[in-house]
Amino acid sequence: MTSLRIAWRNVWRNPRRSAVVVTAVAVGIAGALIAMSFNYGMVVQMIETAIGTELGHIQIHAAGYDANPELRVRMPDGGERPEEVLTRNEGVVAFARRVRGEGLVVSPDASVGVRVVGVEPKSEAAISIVADSMTSGHYLDGNRKRVIIGERLAKRLHVDVGDKIVLSVTDMRGDITGAGLRVGGIFHTPSAALDSGTLFLPLVESQHLLALDDAISEIVVVGSDRARVDDLEGSLASSLSGLEVKSWKQLQPVLDYMVTVFDQMGYIIYGAVFVAMLFGIANVLLMTIYERVREIGILMAIGMPRSRLAISIVLESLIVTLVGLAVGFAVTLAVLAALRDGIDLSSFAAGLESFGVGQRIKPVLRYSDFVVPTVVAFLTAAVASGWPAYRATRFRPAEAVRHV
Amino acid sequence: MLEFRLAWRNVWRNPRRTSLTVAATVFAVVLVVMSVGMAAGVHEKMIEDAVRYGSGHLSVTGEGYLENRTLEQFVHFDDEIEQQLRDTDGVRGYAPRVQSFALLARGNSTSGVAVFGVDPSLENSVSRFSERVRTGSFITPGGRRQIVLGQRLAAKLSAEVGDSLLLYSVAYSLETAYELFDVAGVMRLPDPNLDANLAVISLADAQDFFVYGDRVSEIAILTDEADSAADVARTLKATLRMEGPFEINTWDQIMPELVQFILLDDAGMYITVFIVVVVVGFGILNTVLMAVLERRKEFGVVLALGLRPAAVFRTVYFESVMLAGVGLVIGLAVGLPMLLYFQAHPIELTGGMTEVMELFGSEPVMTFKLKPLNPIGSTITIFALAIVAAFYPAVKASRGRPVDVLRSL
C-alpha cells in the first residue's frame, strides 16, 4: 500500500528524531513493564509463601471448623473417606494430613504460646516449603520425639538444634499433658508469623499427645495450578459432602485482593505513561507535518486524497510507536533475563517478612502483561496522530506549495 | 540582558509547539507533585493507623519493657507526669496503660488473655479501641469492674454482654489476683491473634487488680505527625522528671517492618514517576532539538555576523530553561492547590479494597499530604534535569559552522 510505504519512508527520513521518539516509547514501556514485573513478583511471592507454608491450594476440614477451629472439630476416621476421593481426582497433585492444636512450648529460659501442627513428613514435604527451608538440623523424619521450629521462635526460647523443650497442651479430654521433646531442626521461611509462632512435629506424636486416637484436623491439597483452584474446589466440594472444602482464596481473601489491587495499579501506571508518550509523539508529528508543508501541498495538488494523507500520518505514528514497543519488549525481556534470579532486598528483610515475602524478589511476567502496553501503544499512536493528521488535511494546497 | 529577551521571544515564536511542550512539562510536574503527595499521604495514614492500633507514636516505658513485657518494668503515672505531658509541644494525646497476662474464666471455659488496663477518658486520644466495639459499649469513665473482649475471645468463652467473668493472675505483690468482671462490650479486632486474646479493663481496676499503685506498664503518646515523633521523644527524654529509669521508643523502633515497607513503597513510586518524567523529558528534548535544528540558518547568519558562539549557546540555553521554568511554574500552580484540595478532601475508595481496609479498622480513603520538602525537592530535581538536558541542543546551536550553514541556504 502506498500510504504504508510513504509512511515508512517518512519515518526514516529523519532517523535521529525518530530514534528519539522510539527511545522514549521504549523507555516508557520497558520501564513500566520491568517495574511492574517486580511488583507482581512480590505479590506472587506473598501468595506462594502463604500457600507453601500454610494454606496449600485447598484445605479440607470437618464441618463447623470455620466457625470453630477447635481440636474437637476433627475427622475421626483419620481422613480415610476424603483420601479415597482425593486419590481418584485427577486435578489433585498431592495432599497431606495434619493435626492442628495450640500449646505452650517451654525451654529453661522462656515459654511461648505456639500453634502446634502434627504432620506426616513425607507427604508434608511434598506440599510445604518448610522442608526446603531448614537452616540447621534437618526436617522431620521417623523420630517421633523430634520437633522443628522457626528461627524466630528458637531465638525467643534460646534453644538450638538438639536442645530439649517441653510441649504442654490441653488434649481432647480436656486434660493437661506435656511431653519432653527435642529440637530436631530449625527453619527460616519468608513468613515471619510462621517462624515465630508454629511448631511442627510428627503426626503420630501429636495424635498421641492430644489424645486424638486416629483423628486428624485437616487435609491440605495441592492441584496443578493455583489460579484455577476454583474448579478443583468445586469438584472436591461436591464429592465430599459433609466436610468443609475451602480454597486458598476463600481462606485468605486478602491475598486475592492483592492481585486485583495490583492490576488496578497497573492500569494507572500505564495511563500515566500513555499520557507522557502522547505529548512526545504528538509534538514530533506536528513538527513533521509543518516541516513538510510544501511536500504535503504538492501531494494534495497532484490528487492524493486527503484521507490517504491522514492515514499515512497515522501510520507514521503507528510505525514509530510499534518500533518503540518492540524495542521496549526486547529490552524488558533482556533485563528480566539478566535479573531472573531476582534482586536482593535483604536490608528490607524485616519489613518484607512481615508480609510473607522473602528477601530475593524475582520478576514475574504474564502473557497478559504484554497486552496492555500494546493496546496503550496503539491508542497513544492513534490519539497522538489525530490532531496532526487533521491539521495536515486542512492545508490548502495552493498556499502549502508556496511555503518556504 | 539581550540574550534573555531574545530567548523569551524565541520561545514564543512558535506558540503551538511551545504550548504543547509546556503542557507536557506541566503534566509531568503535576504528576510528580500528586504522586509524591499521594505516597506521603497514604504512608502517613498507614503509620497513623498502625500507631493508633497500639503503641502510639511514642511509648514511654520502664527500662527493658519492650523485650520483657512483665510487671517488673514500669513507670509511675501521676498528675505531675500528666501535666508535664500536657505542657509538651507536639503531644497530641497520651494514654497510660497497664499490661499483663491473666486467665479469664467463664464456668469451665478458660482462656489465657493479655489484659490491657486503660483510662477510658484518655485512651481515645491515642488508640481507636473504643471504635471497634461491635456489641455493648467500651469501658466507661468511672465504671467499675467492666471488661471488653475481642470477638474471638468472647466466642471461645461463649461470653456475652452482661456475663460475669473471673479474671485470675499473679499480682505485682505476688498475691493471687482475682476479681469478677462484667462484660461491657465485645470488639472486633483485625488481628486474629489480638481478637482471640485481648481483654480490656479500666486502668484503675488494673492497678487495683495487680496491686500496682500508681504504676503503669507504658504511656502511649500520639504526636502531631509521624515525622515529629523523634523530636518530641528527644524533648521528653530531656524534660520528663520520672522516678526511676525509663525509656522512650518511637514507632519506627517498635515497628521497623512498617518503616521498611514504606521505604520500599516509596522506592517503587519514585521509580515509576522517574520513568514517566524521562519519557516526557525525551519529548521535550526532541522538541527543543527540532527547534534548534530548524533555525540552523539563522544561527549560521548570526554567527557569521560576529555573534560569539557563547552568546548563541546562552540564548538557546535560556530558551530551554525558560521552557522548563514556565512549565514548572504552571505545573506547581496547578498541582499544589490540587494537592492541598485532596489533602482536605480525601478520595473515597470503592470496590473490594474497602472491605479489606475496614477489616483492618482503616477508613477506606486515599489520603494526600503536602510536605513542604517534597515539592521543593521535586522542583529542584526537574529543574536540574532540564538544566542538564538543555546542554545538548544549546551546544549544537553554537557549534554550527557558519560557512556550512550559509552554504545550505
Added chain:
Amino acid sequence: MRDARKRRIGRKLWLWAVCAVSVALALPSAADSIDPSDSLDRLEPAPPDVDPRDVAIRAENSLRSDRTYMAAKMTIRSPRLSEPRVVEFRSWDDRPEKRSFIRIDAPAKDRGAAFLKLHPNLWSYVPRVERTLRIPPSMMLQPWMGSDFTNDDLVNESSSIDDYDHRMLGVDPGDGVAVDERAYVIEFIPHEDAPVVWGKIVAWIGVEHGTQLLQKFYDEDGEKMRTIGFAEIREVNGRWVPHHWEVTPHNKEGHSTTIEISEFRFDETFDEKIFTTRNLKQRN
C-alpha cells in the same frame, strides 16, 4: 619526637590500666560464681552395693508417705516486697492416686482459697468471689501463691522416681561445705521424653536416715537454675523429716521461698470427699 614518644607511653599505660581494671572487676564476680558445694572433687567414692534408686526412694519417703497431712508456713522474699509475704496452709496428699488438696489459712485476703490436684489437672478456688477454675497450660509456669514454686511443680513433683534415671556420684563427708552430715550424692537424669526442662538434678541424701538434704537443679547446659535446702530434721512416726525447706532460684535476684512445716502426719486415712471440686468451696 618527644610528643610522639609521650603519646606512645601514654597509650601503653592506658592499655595496662584497662587490663588491670578488667581483671579487678572480673575477680570478685569469678569468686561469686564459684559455689564450693558445687565441686564434686570433695566426694568420697560410693559404696558399691548401694543402689542409687533405692536411696532416691528413701529420700522421697522422708518427705511423704502414701497419705500425708502437712500444716506449714511459707515465707516469700522478693525485691518487690517491702516485707516478706507469709502464707499459711494445710495440705493432704494422696501419692498413689496422684491427688492432693491444699487449703490456704493465711493471710486474711487469701483465707479460704484452695487447690485441688487430680493429676494431671489443677483446680484453683478463690474465696471472695467463690469461683473455681482449672489452670491451663499457659498458667502452669506462673508462681504458685507468688512463691518460687510454679503451679507445675505442684502437679508434677511426684515423678522424681519414675521419670528419672539415678546415678551415684559419691559420698559427701558432711563437712559443712554442702551439708552437715554424711550424704549420698545422687544425680537424677530425666528420661528423654519426660516433660521436664531440667537437664539434671543433683541431690544430697543423708546416709544415716535417708533424708533429703539438698537439691540442685541444672538446665541442659549445666547452668544451675535453683537450689532447695532441707533442714531441721526431726523424727515423726519413725521417719526423719526435714521441717524447714528453703528454695533459692538462681535466675531471679533477691528471691527466696522458705517453708516451715509445723505439723506432719503420715500414713493417714483420708475421706474420699476431700479430693473433690466440691470440697474446694467448703469452709474447712
